[in-house]
Structures are given as C-alpha cells and as structure tokens.
Amino acid sequence: MKKLIPVIFMLFVACIGTSLAAPPPVKLFMSPASNVPSAEVLKNLSDKCPNVSITLNSKESDYMLEAKGWPGHYRFTLFKKGGDALYATQTQYLHNSVKDVCHYINNAAK
Numbered sequence: 001m002k003k004l005i006p007v008i009f010m011l012f013v014a015c016i017g018t019s020l021a022a023p024p025p026v027k028l029f030m031s032p033a034s035n036v037p038s039a040e041v042l043k044n045l046s047d048k049c050p051n052v053s054i055t056l057n058s059k060e061s062d063y064m065l066e067a068k069g070w071p072g073h074y075r076f077t078l079f080k081k082g083g084d085a086l087y088a089t090q091t092q093y094l095h096n097s098v099k100d101v102c103h104y105i106n107n108a109a110k
Contacts, residue, residue: 023106026052029061036067036074036094044095049102065101069094076101 028045030038038054045052055061063086064079074097078087086108089100 023051026063026105027055027061028052029055029058029064031064031066031079034065034067036069040094041065041067041098044098045102048095048099049106052102052105063105067097069097078104 030041042054045054058064062081064081066077066079068075071094072092073090074092074094075090076088076097077085078101080086087101087104089097091097091100
C-alpha cells in the first residue's frame with residue numbers, strides 16, 4: 001500500500017500538468033473583406049491570446065477572421081478551412097470581440 005501512494009501522487013501531478021498546458025499555436029488569416037486593421041486585432045491578440053498569430057498565407061492558416069466594424073460596433077466572424085462559418089460575435093469594444101474569438105478558438109482546440 002505504501003508503494004501505491006507515490007504512484008497515485010505522480011499520476012495526479014501528471015494530470016494537473018497536462019490540463020494546465022498552454023493552448024496550441026493557431027494561425028489566423030484576415031479576410032480581405034475586413035475593415036478593422038490587422039495591427040489593431042494583433043495588438044489585442046497578444047494580450048488575450050498569445051498562442052494566436054496572424055498570417056498572410058491563407059493556405060497555412062487554421063482559420064479566417066472577418067473583422068468588421070468601427071468604434072462602438074464590431075462584428076467578427078470566424079471561418080474554418082473550407083469556408084464554413086464557425087463563430088460570430090458582435091460587441092461594442094474591439095478588445096471584447098478579440099477576447100470572444102480567442103475564447104472560442106482555445107476551447108475548440110481542447
């Protein structure tokens with residue numbers, strides 16, 4: 001019984017370490033229809049979702065993001081490869097739209 005306790009403890013620590021692991025890297029391609037500058041989206045991504053980056057190569061991307069709006073009214077739509085819409089959000093602030101998209105991406109990766 002005494003030999004079993006360290007084994008159980010090691011399994012417990014391994015499970016906790018796995019659940020706390022950083023989310024996998026994700027590449028976003030900004031839709032040509034977007035009117036929100038990619039620099040503004042990227043600035044907020046680095047704060048909210050450091051594992052997500054923006055790429056200019058649509059073939060290497062995991063998702064396409066259409067970011068439309070202006071201060072006080074932002075609409076983001078996330079598409080998977082192949083063009084199917086996966087997620088949409090509408091917020092008053094840019095950082096909230098980015099946060100919502102990040103939350104969706106990181107929960108979909110699990």
